[in-house]
Amino acid sequence: MDLVRDLHRRGITVVSITNDRLSPMARESDCVIDLQSSFDNNVSVTMYSGVALAGCLVTALSCGEQIDRIYETLDCTLVYAQRSISDWGVNLTRVIGSVSISHIISSPVEPV
Numbered sequence: 001m002d003l004v005r006d007l008h009r010r011g012i013t014v015v016s017i018t019n020d021r022l023s024p025m026a027r028e029s030d031c032v033i034d035l036q037s038s039f040d041n042n043v044s045v046t047m048y049s050g051v052a053l054a055g056c057l058v059t060a061l062s063c064g065e066q067i068d069r070i071y072e073t074l075d076c077t078l079v080y081a082q083r084s085i086s087d088w089g090v091n092l093t094r095v096i097g098s099v100s101i102s103h104i105i106s107s108p109v110e111p112v
Helices: 002-009 024-028 041-062 068-096 101-106
Strands: 015-018 031-034
Touching: 002 024, 015 024, 015 041, 041 068
Parallel strands: 015 031
Antiparallel strands: none
């Protein structure tokens, strides 16, 4: 919270992106973007990553940076990732046989 107070002393507007509009960070912020998303362990990493990326892009834009190259690189990376996911399924089938991916994900891990 010291960082937020320091930013306010310098006249900088602080924007929070949160799931808890009553959090200490949100209370100290000038503007709060409340995602209103219930907590879920399975999506929290994805949500955090997306929010972090959005925050970085907003920061870059507010500092006058051009984000076209970032956008193009991110777009190409996502297309590559999407193609790679199909390959993973094919390669996993070759390695483990006909067991479905959903079976692997939902199977409990046996202690060693």
